[in-house]
Amino acid sequence: MLKKLKEDIEVIFEQDPAARSYFEVMLTYSGLHALWSHRMAHWFYKHKLFFVARLISQVSRFFTGIEIHPGAQIGRRFFIDHGMGIVIGETCEIGDNVTIYQGVTLGGTGKEKGKRHPTIKDNVLIASGAKVLGSITVGANSKIGAGSVVLKDVPENSTVVGIPGQVVIQNGVKIKNLNHGDLPNPVGDRLKAMDEEIQMLRSELEALKGGSTDDNSNL
Structure with missing residues (x-):
């Protein structure tokens, strides 16, 4: 346990250049507080003390803004950076x-x-605002881009971006030429299609009105 706690601190120094001292990290890093609270809650969860486990997780959520269900299984050297709004499900x-x-x-x-929740393999990075949903697997050494919504399995050594998430790089090779300014936008595409259909219906209606006027003038 002490080895794990030490690793939890050391990974912060490796990942965050703003970390200056052990004292500062232990007192001010909410991600670390949430992780340590989860390790305690998970111990109670495994021993079927579900109410105590959930109580600890909710108190931690109140103080850190990070919600980790006590049933979630988290490995070593887990790093939460600027953790506000993170949610991690039970399974x-x-x-x-x-x-x-x-x-x-x-x-x-x-x-x-x-x-019903994702499996995240080793050495994965998930950027700000990303949503990984369902019983899917994100393969080792993969990256999920900011704001992406991932609903399908992600192969190892892949980079995923967009809504829904698409693999754009795998094993260092570009799969798709997808720039940040050219991300998939299914809602926008649907709205555009609806607008085009409305314009077409308007044209047909105007044509019918015109035909009706011509018929009346011949009477």
Whole structure:
């Protein structure tokens, strides 16, 4: 346990250049506080003391803004950077050397039972605001871009961006030429299609009105 606690601090110094001292990190890093609270809550959860486990997690959520269900399994050297708004579900499994940023959700897609949250393999980075939803697997050494919504399995050594998430790089090779200014926008595409359909219906209506006027003038 002491070795894990030490690793939890050391990974912060490796990942965050703003970290200056052990004293500062232990007292001011909310991600570390949330992780340590989770390790305690998870111990009670495994011993079927579910109320105590959930109480600890909710108190931690109140003070840190990070909600980690006590049933979630988290590996070693887990780093939460600027953790406000992070949500990690009950059946989520997180490997070693994983980094996540603020606003990330590792959640479910409905009221299904059993394994309903993601499995995150080793050395994964999940950027700000990304949503990884459902019982899917994010392969080792992969990166999820900021604001992405991932609903399908991600292969190892991949980079995923967009809504829904698409693999754009795999094993160092570009799969798709997708720039930040050219991300998928299904809502915008649907609205554009609806607008085009409305314009077409208006044209047809005007044509019908014109035909009706011509018929009346011949009477």
